[in-house]
Amino acid sequence: MKVIIAGAGAMGSRFGLMLHHANHEVVLVDGWQEHIDTINNNGLQANFNGEKIVENIPAYNQSEIAKVDFSADLVILFTKAMQLDSMLQSINSLLHEDTKVLCLLNGIGHEDMIKKYVPYQNIFLGNTMWTSGLQGPGKVKLFGDGSIDLQNLAQGQEQAANTIVEALNQADLNAKYSSNILSSIYKKACVNGSVNGLCTILECNIASLGASSYANTIISQIVDEFIAIASAQNIFLDKDEVLTQIKSSFDPETIGLHYPSMYQDLIDNKRLTEIDYINGVIVRKGKQYQISTPYCNFLTELIHSKEEILGVR
Ligand SMILES: NC(=O)C1=CN([C@@H]2O[C@H](COP(=O)(O)OP(=O)(O)OC[C@H]3O[C@@H](n4cnc5c(N)ncnc54)[C@H](OP(=O)(O)O)[C@@H]3O)[C@@H](O)[C@H]2O)C=CC1
Ligand SMILES: CC(C)(CO)C(=O)C(=O)O
Numbered sequence: 001m002k003v004i005i006a007g008a009g010a011m012g013s014r015f016g017l018m019l020h021h022a023n024h025e026v027v028l029v030d031g032w033q034e035h036i037d038t039i040n041n042n043g044l045q046a047n048f049n050g051e052k053i054v055e056n057i058p059a060y061n062q063s064e065i066a067k068v069d070f071s072a073d074l075v076i077l078f079t080k081a082m083q084l085d086s087m088l089q090s091i092n093s094l095l096h097e098d099t100k101v102l103c104l105l106n107g108i109g110h111e112d113m114i115k116k117y118v119p120y121q122n123i124f125l126g127n128t129m130w131t132s133g134l135q136g137p138g139k140v141k142l143f144g145d146g147s148i149d150l151q152n153l154a155q156g157q158e159q160a161a162n163t164i165v166e167a168l169n170q171a172d173l174n175a176k177y178s179s180n181i182l183s184s185i186y187k188k189a190c191v192n193g194s195v196n197g198l199c200t201i202l203e204c205n206i207a208s209l210g211a212s213s214y215a216n217t218i219i220s221q222i223v224d225e226f227i228a229i230a231s232a233q234n235i236f237l238d239k240d241e242v243l244t245q246i247k248s249s250f251d252p253e254t255i256g257l258h259y260p261s262m263y264q265d266l267i268d269n270k271r272l273t274e275i276d277y278i279n280g281v282i283v284r285k286g287k288q289y290q291i292s293t294p295y296c297n298f299l300t301e302l303i304h305s306k307e308e309i310l311g312v313r
Pocket of ligand 2 (some may be wrong): 131261
């Protein structure tokens with residue numbers, strides 16, 4: 001399959017590398033020129049579960065991708081939420097009528113943005129429990145396991161969704177078709193809404209958060225707020241299932257040693273966070289549905305305060 005990875009940061013690099021290794025024809029697109037140059041000169045270098053590997057994958061700056069002759073079967077969107085609009089503008093001319101576009105960003109509601117650029121029948125939504133971390137331009141550290149859930153947005157595109165699942169599984173990405181992706185996205189957002197903001201404020205990894213005696217109480221309140229907002233939109237979540245998924249992420253054998261992407265953004269790289277697309281969405285929807293969301297509100301305000309203190313905002 002011919003695949004464009006639109007947003008080749010930590011996660012885009014992981015997916016690009018694994019798909020390329022499985023003989024898919026992959027092109028990486030990103031806005032970070034030093035990263036692009038390093039990949040083109042030295043290959044994409046990875047510490048892959050302790051083993052050093054290099055994949056030679058063509059990489060382009062998003063400002064030049066429109067000139068490239070590459071007719072993709074699949075685009076995987078992996079920017080940060082605040083970069084999604086500009087990436088979609090950059091790749092717009094490469095989307096032909098059959099190009100499927102799969103969104104794997106964290107957060108809620110990205111389909112509203114994607115619909116402006118991509119025909120409805122070509123939009124596929126998903127989420128992933130894979131992790132990744134950039135160690136510098138052209139270098140990623142990959143460990144642990146993960147999974148992907150995805151579904152077609154438009155009715156009648158189930159077969160196309162299953163073709164994407166198959167392509168991802170050829171690369172051992174552990175994908176499965178979801179019959180209720182909106183619920184799955186909310187479930188994943190509960191994980192991010194709990195661990196990303198808290199690990200960033202507390203400056204710890206997921207395992208240390210889980211070991212704190214306060215974690216369960218705080219996380220239970222946050223999850224209640226996500227569930228209330230989801231049910232106001234007829235999206236139903238089982239709280240026990242959600243809490244089990246969150247608790248499984250505490251395990252150092254799964255992703256407990258991972259520092260969430262929000263920590264990587266703010267603490268490691270002094271970049272803005274995606275909080276407005278995770279807990280912030282719950283706060284905004286809470287106002288709309290008149291549902292009180294004090295924990296999400298407080299966490300969103302704390303993260304914005306930290307962005308200000310660190311001179312990022
Ligand atoms: N990291 C993870 O483990 C996981 C992340 N996700 C989600 O996947 C999506 C992509 O996240 P992720 O891959 O972590 O994003 P990254 O922060 O690694 O990369 C996103 C973009 O940020 C820019 N960038 C990143 N680091 C630097 C740097 N040091 N200097 C300059 N520019 C930089 C690059 O684009 P540009 O230069 O154009 O700004 C890059 O494409 C997000 O929605 C995230 O929440 C989901 C699951 C796990
Ligand atoms: C791995 C996980 C689930 C941790 O919250 C994530 O999505 C992230 O780092 O943003």
